[in-house]
Amino acid sequence: MGERAxxxxxxxxxxxxxxxxxxxxxIEGIAVEDLHLDTYPNQLEIISSExxxxxxxxxxxxxxxxxxxxxxxxxxEEHLYRKGHRGLAYELVINSNPCITYLMEENTMAIxxxxxxxxxxxxxxxxKNNYLFRQWTDAGAILSYMDFAKKYVARCEERYGLPAVxxxxxxxHALMEQGVFRYRRPPRLxxxxxxxxxxxxxxxxxxxxxxxxxTLPKSGGEGGADAADEASERRRKLNLPEENLLYFLExxxxxxxxxxxxxxxxxxxxxxxxxxQRQTKVMNEGCxxxxxxxxxxxxxxxxxxxxxxxxxxxxxxSNVVFQPAFDDPRYPGLNPYALGFALMQDIQRICTEPxxxxxxxxxxxxxxxxxxxxxxxxxxxxxxxSFILQYLSPTLMRKFRLFLLADKASNSYLEVASIHNERGYxxxxxxxxxxxxxxxxxxxxQVVDVDLLGDRHLRLxxxxxxxxxxxESTRDATLRHVRHLWGYDVSLIGVDAETGATLYExxxxxxxx
Amino acid sequence: xxxxxxxxxxPKDKSLGNRRRFLKRAKEELKQVIKERVKSGRIxxxxxxxxxxxxxxxxxxxxFQHSRGTGQREHVLPGNREFSPGDRIPKPGSGGSANEGGAxxxxxxxDFQFVLSREExxxxxxxxxxxxxxxxxxxxxxxTFKPRRAGFATTGSPTNIxxxxxxxxxxxxxxxxxxxxxxxxxxxxHEIAALEAAPNQDAVxxxxxxxxxELDALERRRxxxxxxxxxxxxxxxxxxxxxxxxxAVMFCLMDVSSSMGEREKDLAKRFFVLLHLFLKRRYERxxxxxxxxxxxxxxxDEETFFxxxxxxxxxxxxxxxxxxxxxxxxxxxxxxNIYAAQASDGDNIAGDSERxxxxxxxxxxxxxxYYAYVEIIDERETEIFGATDNGTSLxxxxxxxxxxxxxxxxxRIARPxxxxxxxxxxxxxxxxMQMSR
Numbered sequence: 001m002g003e004r005a006x007x008x009x010x011x012x013x014x015x016x017x018x019x020x021x022x023x024x025x026x027i028e029g030i031a032v033e034d035l036h037l038d039t040y041p042n043q044l045e046i047i048s049s050e051x052x053x054x055x056x057x058x059x060x061x062x063x064x065x066x067x068x069x070x071x072x073x074x075x076x077e078e079h080l081y082r083k084g085h086r087g088l089a090y091e092l093v094i095n096s097n098p099c100i101t102y103l104m105e106e107n108t109m110a111i112x113x114x115x116x117x118x119x120x121x122x123x124x125x126x127x128k129n130n131y132l133f134r135q136w137t138d139a140g141a142i143l144s145y146m147d148f149a150k151k152y153v154a155r156c157e158e159r160y161g162l163p164a165v166x167x168x169x170x171x172x173h174a175l176m177e178q179g180v181f182r183y184r185r186p187p188r189l190x191x192x193x194x195x196x197x198x199x200x201x202x203x204x205x206x207x208x209x210x211x212x213x214x215t216l217p218k219s220g221g222e223g224g225a226d227a228a229d230e231a232s233e234r235r236r237k238l239n240l241p242e243e244n245l246l247y248f249l250e251x252x253x254x255x256x257x258x259x260x261x262x263x264x265x266x267x268x269x270x271x272x273x274x275x276x277q278r279q280t281k282v283m284n285e286g287c288x289x290x291x292x293x294x295x296x297x298x299x300x301x302x303x304x305x306x307x308x309x310x311x312x313x314x315x316x317x318s319n320v321v322f323q324p325a326f327d328d329p330r331y332p333g334l335n336p337y338a339l340g341f342a343l344m345q346d347i348q349r350i351c352t353e354p355x356x357x358x359x360x361x362x363x364x365x366x367x368x369x370x371x372x373x374x375x376x377x378x379x380x381x382x383x384x385x386s387f388i389l390q391y392l393s394p395t396l397m398r399k400f401r402l403f404l405l406a407d408k409a410s411n412s413y414l415e416v417a418s419i420h421n422e423r424g425y426x427x428x429x430x431x432x433x434x435x436x437x438x439x440x441x442x443x444x445x446q447v448v449d450v451d452l453l454g455d456r457h458l459r460l461x462x463x464x465x466x467x468x469x470x471x472e473s474t475r476d477a478t479l480r481h482v483r484h485l486w487g488y489d490v491s492l493i494g495v496d497a498e499t500g501a502t503l504y505e506x507x508x509x510x511x512x513x
Numbered sequence: 514x515x516x517x518x519x520x521x522x523x524p525k526d527k528s529l530g531n532r533r534r535f536l537k538r539a540k541e542e543l544k545q546v547i548k549e550r551v552k553s554g555r556i557x558x559x560x561x562x563x564x565x566x567x568x569x570x571x572x573x574x575x576x577f578q579h580s581r582g583t584g585q586r587e588h589v590l591p592g593n594r595e596f597s598p599g600d601r602i603p604k605p606g607s608g609g610s611a612n613e614g615g616a617x618x619x620x621x622x623x624d625f626q627f628v629l630s631r632e633e634x635x636x637x638x639x640x641x642x643x644x645x646x647x648x649x650x651x652x653x654x655x656x657t658f659k660p661r662r663a664g665f666a667t668t669g670s671p672t673n674i675x676x677x678x679x680x681x682x683x684x685x686x687x688x689x690x691x692x693x694x695x696x697x698x699x700x701x702x703h704e705i706a707a708l709e710a711a712p713n714q715d716a717v718x719x720x721x722x723x724x725x726x727e728l729d730a731l732e733r734r735r736x737x738x739x740x741x742x743x744x745x746x747x748x749x750x751x752x753x754x755x756x757x758x759x760x761a762v763m764f765c766l767m768d769v770s771s772s773m774g775e776r777e778k779d780l781a782k783r784f785f786v787l788l789h790l791f792l793k794r795r796y797e798r799x800x801x802x803x804x805x806x807x808x809x810x811x812x813x814d815e816e817t818f819f820x821x822x823x824x825x826x827x828x829x830x831x832x833x834x835x836x837x838x839x840x841x842x843x844x845x846x847x848x849x850n851i852y853a854a855q856a857s858d859g860d861n862i863a864g865d866s867e868r869x870x871x872x873x874x875x876x877x878x879x880x881x882x883y884y885a886y887v888e889i890i891d892e893r894e895t896e897i898f899g900a901t902d903n904g905t906s907l908x909x910x911x912x913x914x915x916x917x918x919x920x921x922x923x924x925r926i927a928r929p930x931x932x933x934x935x936x937x938x939x940x941x942x943x944x945x946m947q948m949s950r
Contacts, residue, residue: 067534074532402591403596405588415601468579
């Protein structure tokens, strides 16, 4: 009995730093030796509920510049919390090095152990190893960058006044979703190389100069071709089309002061920093949930967690992975925790106990017995879209009873296109994967042309997919923000991505009257 | 071993700057809300927290959004029970498809309220009254407390130990437990010393032995029973005492005949609210008495005072008589500070104004700490009247009262910013009044 008691990591539900530290060491042991997780060093911070609300409203960053919209978010979150509409998260984890995890002081010891496994190991491993985070975020530098951003914005407010700073940030926030690079671009030429090339071109022109050409009369047709050439040349110089509106405005806008450009850059960096998280919601939560579930069960098997604590942990776990059906009044959409966790468990099952169907669908991994490496590999090299396309099995589709609805705006009904049967698996899986493709689900708006030497009219193009247009009131309001940053008129043209037909056109020149 | 940081003790209100920016952004809208509250709420209710609806103008955050009603979409949903491919389902009611997550939060927007603190409410209220900053500050100031001795306590800080009480307890305990006294012990020691010096005899040795044992027992007893034990210690107890304020009663007198319209009543109400705030700062307890009058006066509740109209002529003196009657019945002037505020559009029946003046001269002005009369006029009339003595008969009659009584104040107001000057004298008089206390 005495020996058994000494094996337990904790007994009562109150936590203290000793207990958390002991639980942390046990969890770390399993995470590293059994699951082979590779994490940033951890920093666990205990916070109160009010501080959690603070963190919510500053979009989960420990440091954030000040802006009224965060105050608005705060009163909103506070209202939901006070009214009991929404509980607060048990933890919040920041993709930084060291990886910061906030633990709520209200948590019981069992929950503290659970969230330590979930956040400090599950999320932490994902942040450190997933290719999107590795490519797009710099975990080591983000905190110092945010510190710089906060101070910089404060300095600007002092120097140029609150309204001026606020106006720029308002406009920049409106374009935040259009402020990320979605695909890797070839490395830019450095300005030195660019200059070198311009010099060579000039030299070549001087060498081949012939005054005769000047005397040729210009015909109308040729002039038109010239104009088209000129336009394509100027687009090439500006690297157009450009999907990152904030980047383009920051680099090209003529009316912005240097400090205003820096503000745009700050907003852009923040948007880019969160972009991978939005693309990996299902995987990230799935990975963390799978990790905490595995570790907690292992600790329980080793008799280091009491039955009572385990029950509490399982109860909170099953709350997190609860998935109501679509016609349930509680249905909020597909629960990323539920879907992610089920996917991970399913991969484990396919690796260890595959059915004939699994061998058909997943010849590479079915029955390979090594679910750990299979999962580690999947976590490192996928985002939600590709992950679901690759790993969602018929078994799981049947378990979730997934079905696909086709929704055409002109029809008064929804049509069931495919369900979880032999003929529907591929369709359902592809459609679900598409629905997690963030870039495909946001309006695709690009800068296509501007004549800097002419009227400087900025032309944006919305590539309309599946006939889905923009909401007109927010569209016009956002365009006014673009105009504010650009300083000259801006127009937006909606072009059908497939047919190339122009669907709508609008311009700030027209709305300004 | 991870790095632990306990953030719970970090300074609070990290988001305060953001909140301030947000309120500033939404100022116009919130001001409107507070103005409505002043109009519809009770006078004494302003000075508190208020829940206000989320402002939506000026705080929208637009971005490019897909519009719901266009194009073709696909939804993948869980929990299919009876559908097969090709089935058609009617679209769920107005707007949005079943799996747009936004619908849930959208619904609760309607009752979305957030709480403005008392300071924030007052800031918004003061906004267009044009009060000088110093006055605003002193109005927002909370009641100050002064610690006052109130008995003894068993806990407290060492500096507050009450030595007398502690020693008295200690003495009582020592007597009760029969702690050996120092004198007693000294006597024994002397006796032992004397016997030790004496010739060595058996009787003496026995006696000496007995005495030594007795001394030893006493010594042990003395050590067991402390001279001052923690249970003896008493501390002076202090109670926060609000600084001395007496009671005040505020009379609101208003003409409610049909000539007083919505605008006039709103201005009058703002004036009453401000007076109430001012009095509240100085007096712990304030009663408000509402007297409305047409050709006859009566005490009414606040609701009736502001919202119900009465038809009839206008005889101002009835209100003054009613006020005098109430003072005599319920508010003896030696116990109550009496403040009166009268709002009117200046109409009065012929011959009654002189009667009003004589009522005031006669008794009322002696009873009142302060009497404010505001005449609410049309904005267009401000230029005609300006600061001249011309005006209604009531105005001319009150003019004589103002000349005689320094605590009588009268003014014409046409817009909210005119209200403040009425209070100037009140604040100016403050130092002398405090001296006289």
